[in-house]
Amino acid sequence: MQKRPWIIAGLSSIALLCATTVPAFAAEIPEPHYPSDNQKVTITWWTWTANADKVIAAFNQKYPNIKVLHPLIGAGAAEYNKLTTAIKAGTGAPDVVQIEYQYLPKFIDTNGLLNIAPYVKQYESSFQPWTWQQSSRGDAVYAIPEDIGPLAMFYRTSVFQKYHLPMPKTWAQFAADAKQLHKEAPSEYLTYFPVTDGGLITGLLWQSGAQLFQYTSNGWKIDLNSPKAKQVMNYWGNLVKEGVIPATNDGTPAFQSDLGSGKYAVMLNGAWAPAYSIEPYVRPNTNDWHAADIPQWSSTGPFVDGNNGGSTNAVTTQSKHPDAAALFAAWINTSQAGELLDVTDIGHGGRGQVPANKYGTQLPQFNAPNPSLDGQNPAPVFIKASKAVNTSFQWSPWTDYVYNQMTIEFTKAAAGQETWDQALDNLQHSVVVFAESMGYKVVSNGAQADKSGPASSFWSEVNSPGLYVVVVLALLTGCTVIIRRSKTYS
Known part of the structure; x- marks a missing residue:
């Protein structure tokens, strides 16, 4: 490559x-x-x-x-x-x-x-x-x-049946289910918000239609604080603020224990999650997971999805x-x-x-029936999801840095130290500054901010040893990129 x-x-x-x-x-x-x-x-x-x-x-x-x-x-x-x-x-x-x-x-x-x-x-x-x-x-x-890894909603059938929760087709219904469940069972939550999981958060933003990065003839357009991005993050931020779902790190032993004990009824993740993030940690009384379509932002229009991993x-x-x-x-x-x-x-x-x-x-x-999903055949869900991924989404060359800055800002927002709008604005600013410092041409909010010199130097700058700054900054911040498949098998 x-x-x-x-x-x-x-x-x-x-x-x-x-x-x-x-x-x-x-x-x-x-x-x-x-x-x-x-x-x-x-x-x-x-x-x-x-x-x-x-x-x-x-x-x-x-x-x-x-x-x-x-x-x-x-x-x-x-x-x-x-x-x-x-x-x-x-x-x-x-x-x-x-x-x-x-x-x-x-x-x-x-x-x-x-x-x-x-x-x-x-x-x-x-x-x-x-x-x-x-x-x-x-x-x-x-x-x-x-x-x-197209996104799907994995849910515990017994919890939905016990509390008569409607299967959420939209994110509005998903929020209503979250409030209903936590009200009836205060020790349980419909799901969680993984502030340290930049990959999953990016997938959720992706599913909303947010275009975080786009390469143009003038350089990179960075739009991490778009209205769609703010809609998604405020949606989750409000659920966290209301105490309806917790903010957490989904790569820790404590989280895995909570998942196995039945604290959460839903996991939103890529299609690889049953084998790598559910089955290794569930217990006999929490092994009733099934797959369903990811909720939609609109009740009308085509089914759309994002990808994680x-x-x-x-x-x-x-x-x-x-x-x-x-x-x-x-x-x-x-x-x-x-x-x-x-x-x-x-x-x-x-x-x-x-x-x-x-x-x-x-x-x-x-x-075929999937043992990780209590014998359900999830193939139709996964195939539908894979065909619905928004194909116009683009990756930037700075995934490490972006994910680690997400962790920093979203952890602050979840703790009430800043608003979610401020978190995205800070993220936007830090990534633009970083990209420019790496020698990239950046077009942000319609205004070109080019500090990289002539266009002919653009790709040569990408080759520079400075790319390792991504890793150094990640280590200095003490942040880690979430391990989506957190158990190693041999």
């Missing part, structure tokens, strides 16, 4: 997702042609995916001479910090590494990821177009898509066996055996994911 044009195009949006259609149900998926590879090599795979050993074992049935090691590195931010250090040091990086879409630009711009197009172009037709676009820059390809497998420039590494990344996400593991639930040896591979949703294992 190299060279600047992809920040405009591939980095820009989870694009074409709505235009992607899900093929008719079938028992098998077509496999691309794989090269023969008899070299005896050892490669390393950093991943937080479930049942990695089974994925490797399936690969070795086809390629027994390629040994794959998978040390337990940690998930999300823990892995990213180690990878950043290894790239900067020039040593210690794995051959293959799991990276979420929104973090690819950071590692591409530090020249840590290899252009694997010569090894993988033949696999492009296996994937939903937007996922391949997110992993590419022009003709260069820097990662193989793995899964996606989803990952890729990239090959690093430090790999001594890039052909084997690229083959591994491609095979586990395109082969029938790999896709079968991808969509099978964790308890039965799979990875419990919604695949980026456009054929994976045809498998019976995807269209």
Whole structure:
């Protein structure tokens, strides 16, 4: 994932997702042609995916001479910090590494990821177009898509039945349900607001139609304090202020204990949440979760959604066996055996994911009762959600910094130290200043604020070592990017 044009195009949006259609149900998926590879090599795979050993074992049935090691590195931010250090040091990086879409630009711009197009172009037709676009820059390809995370509402059926809560089709009804539940059961809450989870908050803003970042011919437009963004944040802020839901950190053991004990009746999250954020922590009396559509801001109009998470497998420039590494990344996400593991639930040896591979949703294992959701088949909910994601949304090159500033400002707002409007205004200001300090052209609120020099210097500045300031600032603030999949499996 190299060279600047992809920040405009591939980095820009989870694009074409709505235009992607899900093929008719079938028992098998077509496999691309794989090269023969008899070299005896050892490669390393950093991943937080479930049942990695089974994925490797399936690969070795086809390629027994390629040994794959998978040390337990940690998930999300823990892995990213180690990878950043290894790239900067020039040593210690794995051959293959799991990276979420929104973090690819950071590692591409530090020249840590290899252009694997010569090894993988033949696999492009296996994937939903937007996922391949997110992993590419022009003709260069820097990662193989793995899964996606369209938002859904996960709820406990027993709580809704006990308190006669209407299934919320709109956010207005959702707020009414929250007030009704907490009034009747003061120790319980409909849900929570995760002030430290920039990914989920971004997904909720995304679903509202807010355009946080847009690349224009004049530079980057940053609009973090738009009316839509303020509508969303004041909605949640008012529920927190009224005591109807708590503000919390959804990546801590305390939160996981609260989830398992039944404190919350709803989790709003990406489609990977049942396997990675619910099943590991529920108890026998709280294992009655189901999936439903995310509530809408309007009772009329088309169904719209946002996205949270989803990952890729990239090959690093430090790999001594890039052909084997690229083959591994491609095979586990395109082969029938790999896709079968991808969509099978964790308890039965799979990875419990919604695949980026456009054929994976045809498998019976995807269209089947899900043990993480009390036997419900969530496939219709997830497919509807994936087709409704707003494809005009764009990522910025500063995800680390944005998420950490969100944590700082939203924690203050939840504590009553500032209003939610002020929190967004502060966020807007800090991100604009940061982007300009990194040498980017910024167009904010219709007025260009360009301190980066001539346009020809724009992309060259992105390559500068200053990109590491993102990580340094994150460490100095004491903030961490939320780990959306907070349990590591092996």
